[in-house]
Amino acid sequence: MNTIKEIQEEIVDEFSMFDDWMQRYEYMIELGKSLPLIEEQYKTDDYKIKGCQSQVWVHADFQEGKVVFTADSDAIITKGIIALLVRSFSHQKSEDIIAADTKFIDEIGLKEHLSPTRANGLVSMIKQLKMYAIAYQAKANN
């Protein structure tokens, strides 16, 4: 398994092939469409992150010392970004997730989507991913 940093570099590489925003967005939309991200049973209020305009759901599992995330959104562009975040954070160790950043989103030209004032739930979602990692780490240390 690659490290979070390696995966994020890979994503930045992929996006460097695109010339303009339209291609980037088309790719994001593809990602959003092609990934069945979360099991229906977790698409409930318990797993929902309130993001005002688009709804986001996150679920975490702990498997063989790694945190496995699934997530989803009802808005497709949001879902595309979620796909990238899950790809970089899932199947990683808690401490790596806690230490990781999301600068790659900026580097691939999608920074505005992670602005705290953007009403799409992504910022809260990242916080939630880290919270899960912290919770699992606390459990593991007990």
Place this chain on the structure above:
Amino acid sequence: MTNFPIDKIRRDFPILQRKVNGKPLVYLDNAATSQTPKQVIDCIVEYYSLYNANIHRGVHTLSQEATDAYEAAREKIRVHFNAKHREEIIFTSGTTEGINLVAHGFSKRLKKGDEVVVSALEHHSNIVPWQMMCEETGAKLRVLPMLPNGELDMNAYADLVNANTKLVFVNHISNALGTINPIKQIIEKAKTVGAAVLIDGAQAAPHIKADVQALDVDFYVVSAHKMCGPTGVGVLYGKKTWLEKLHPYQGGGEMIDQVSFEQTTYAGLPHKFEAGTPNICGGIAFGAAIDYMNTIGFEDIAQYEHDLLEKATQALLEIDGLKIYGTAKEKTSVISFNIEGTHPYDIGTIVDKLGIAVRTGHHCAQPIMDYYKIPGTVRASFAFYNTFEEVEALVQAVKKAKQMLL
């Protein structure tokens, strides 16, 4: 409409020259906030450059000039809305504060067993203050329902209003759907049981010149920033008889007659409701905005915007899967829509990339979205400085977004 001076008007708005994401700005979020013409910007610059001072207090020249300009703006606003008395025009920070002021006043007057009526088409700011008032007083909040086309169910209204009804609050125009509500009829019916009526005119003020005496309305509230004025200022019109009865909203300077630690007596209207240093420059600029809009003329504005609405409605409906919410017979230049299989947030995001500013979401009117069982809509709202080319740009952008998303 053939002779509307659109080119000349557009030159009045510096912001319309801006580019967004490398594309010329197409600003279609006018229902949220309108843009500001240079006549109003100049007025603001002039205030801070020449006569910025606190009002109603100093004897010095600047204070006197600022006070005169502020009171002259109040008079302009009085004339515009045809209020009978100048003291019926209360400066506020906007529609929201105007509503809270009245709700606060009524929370000292209502009791258990009283009823108040709210329409299903309201902005949250014309719902929440009343809910708080009802919680405090035990009065019952009853909802005047809407119909699928976005009009109010006036048959239901006739049944809702009864001897216990003390207050009715409805918007003149719905911000989410553009419906123009039959407020004259609503007010007349409320009068038959002696209920007071507050009309939220935030969305109407940029399109319709309301005559508060002809309407015989008790309270009418507006925000300057929706009618070419600055943010953070608005007006509450209230009938003098009501304003005299209502308890002051905030305590402080300006609103008092005599203060001692034993007892304070309040100042007369309008100052009783204007505690503290107000948005002086904002009030003066609000007057300039009203002058500006009247120079263009509300009848011409309404006609031109209606033409924009017709053209946009027709062109958008040609897009397969596009559904417009709010198809009332009487509506202003607001189009709320969704495209089957897409989320409004996605459409809004792509359309913004193409330089077009629309609003997406629930438009602070969640009950309407719940009624239609949708998460929100994309809303394009047109002003008199928008053009037919911009309507076309919107249509093309929506087509592009649809093609990308589906």
